[in-house]
Amino acid sequence: MSFPVHAITLDLDDTIWPIAPAIVRAETALDAWLAEHAPRAAAMWPLAERQRLREVANTERPRLAHDMTAQRQWMLERMLALAGEDVALTGSAYDAYFAARCDVEHYADSVPALERLAARVPLAALSNGNACLQTIGLMHLFAFQLGAREHGAAKPAASIFRAACDRLGLAPAQVLHVGDDPHMDVIGAHEAGLRTCWVNRVDDAGKTRDWERRSLRPDLEFPTLAALADWLDANHLEPISR
Ligand SMILES: [Mg+2]
Structure with a gap:
């Protein structure tokens, strides 16, 4: 797609x-x-x-x-x-x-993939948790971080996705939301009008999860952020200048 x-x-x-x-x-x-x-x-x-x-x-x-x-x-x-x-x-x-x-250990592909994504389009963090990207050392890759705490409501509420789009100055349909949770990330973002990417990582047993909701599928599904960066590279030949 x-x-x-x-x-x-x-x-x-x-x-x-x-x-x-x-x-x-x-x-x-x-x-x-x-x-x-x-x-x-x-x-x-x-x-x-x-x-x-x-x-x-x-x-x-x-x-x-x-x-x-x-x-x-x-x-x-x-x-x-x-x-x-x-x-x-x-x-x-x-x-x-x-x-x-905040002393997190990134998935092996995460930081190089985020660098590739951030070179193409603005990134915004949208989290129900309270991790601090400044402390974690990734804030330089993000335009901003919006949490459920600051916004006053958590994903899958449409309002938090729309607030992020407003801050990006974009319509929801122009924004891709990327996350691991089928309900909070994929369905929430879809219902707010965003494009969706389900990150379905391989677990310790070497398995990915099955998508269980028949009426709606994510626009994209990848096992890593690196695969998403590959997709974005293939779909956006010129980086957006900022
Ligand atoms: Mg998550």
Whole structure:
């Protein structure tokens, strides 16, 4: 399939880097921080208990569901308070968690592919998570980063895709959204009027996923961002000058 692409919006977690190892690192960093600075909270809140608290947060504070930063800070404050620790430590505990959460390991093809894509069209990051591209060292490849936290609603809401298109100064049909999640990325972007690319990476067992929704297919499907960059090269012979 061939069609013009004037800009690309990109999901981050599980599209540019795998999120699971970063979350494991972040939880481990938080364990270490609590053990050192708030030992009563460390004893009271092992990982399994923190996961239960997150379910409580989803139930008691549903308005925080699109804001991973606020949700995590709410959790940490509650953990410290219930353990009889100083809640003024919340910010430092969050910083320890967040630094490790941003310590991501990119998929092997990601950075070279992003460089190729960014040489052709403006890129914008569109994420429900709270990863910081500045901290991660990729911001120079992106025109901007728009998160569910800043926007006030998460993908698959059409409003976040349209807000990104507005900021790019383009109509939704001129923009390609790229992401791994069939519902949040592909269906959400399609319903907002964008072109869609499903990143369907090979898992540890060497398998890709089946597309399950019959009524709608992504415009493009690739197992890597490198394959998307190849497609863009073949479809856009001249880089857009900026
Ligand atoms: Mg994702």
